[in-house]
Amino acid sequence: MGKFQVMNHPLIQHKLTIIRNENCGTREFREVVNEIASLLAFEVSREMPLEDVDVKTPQGIAHAKQLSGKKVAVVPILRAGIGMVDGILDLIPAAKVGHIGMYRDEETLQPHEYFVKLPSDIDKRQIFVVDPMLATGGSAIMAIDALIKRGVDESNIKFVCLVAAPEGVKALQEAHGDVDIYAAALDDKLENGYITPGLGDAGDRLFGTK
Ligand SMILES: O=P(O)(O)OC[C@H]1O[C@H](OP(=O)(O)OP(=O)(O)O)[C@H](O)[C@@H]1O
Ligand SMILES: O=c1cc[nH]c(=O)[nH]1
Ligand SMILES: [Mg+2]
Numbered sequence: 001m002g003k004f005q006v007m008n009h010p011l012i013q014h015k016l017t018i019i020r021n022e023n024c025g026t027r028e029f030r031e032v033v034n035e036i037a038s039l040l041a042f043e044v045s046r047e048m049p050l051e052d053v054d055v056k057t058p059q060g061i062a063h064a065k066q067l068s069g070k071k072v073a074v075v076p077i078l079r080a081g082i083g084m085v086d087g088i089l090d091l092i093p094a095a096k097v098g099h100i101g102m103y104r105d106e107e108t109l110q111p112h113e114y115f116v117k118l119p120s121d122i123d124k125r126q127i128f129v130v131d132p133m134l135a136t137g138g139s140a141i142m143a144i145d146a147l148i149k150r151g152v153d154e155s156n157i158k159f160v161c162l163v164a165a166p167e168g169v170k171a172l173q174e175a176h177g178d179v180d181i182y183a184a185a186l187d188d189k190l191e192n193g194y195i196t197p198g199l200g201d202a203g204d205r206l207f208g209t210k
Contacts, residue, residue: 001177002177004182005183007040013184016184019199020197024205026205030206033084033132034086036087037084037086038088041128044158049068049069050065050066050068052064052065072095072125072126073118073125074088074092074128075097075100075127075129075147076099076100077100078115080206081100081130082099083132083206084131084162085097085130088130095128098117098122098127099117100118100129101113102139104139109135110138118147126158127158128159129144129158132162133195134168135168135190135194136167137168137169137172141172144157144175144179154178154179157178157179159179160183161184163183163187163195164183165187165189165198169186
């Protein structure tokens, strides 16, 4: 069973407070989302496997460590997930980036897939699916369905978000039990499909629409 973890690092919590504020403008929102994404990637990457390696320094041989696990792919769920990509690439610059386009019907809250473009070796990579918001869970579930359809094993997927609703966590765990879920916060509830208190519409706040 995959785990659900709230990342309580003080810098993550402080920065999340900044973007929750309704007076935080587009420029600052965009900047701080990337900063939080970096910090989340730092925390999540603690679990990456290492192997021993000897390296010749100017002074001798160091018995050192290097990453030994799968190469990484970051897969943002469009649009809002794009806001987290640069922050993660700052930390894992060699990662490839796939995109899954998904919009939620405002009436039914059902997700609709409109774009999928992934690295050709996606099934061999450690995947971080990123989206600031896990609300009903529909978009995350459908995005992960799209990866599984292309040969990805659920256990190679980590879902990283900023704010999660209890309803979304439950739905995602029920649909994809082996996916680990990481969030900066677990909020109270959904109201009319929006996470409450949440931070509003992440896509609109990132891109200055509406
Ligand atoms: O868990 P869910 O109930 O599926 O809701 C979460 C989704 O809703 C938002 O995207 P939206 O559909 O607003 O599209 P956008 O990113 O293009 O703004 C958000 O970025 C998630 O993708
Ligand atoms: O609260 C929410 C729910 C879904 N999508 C958002 O951007 N915000
Ligand atoms: Mg979306």
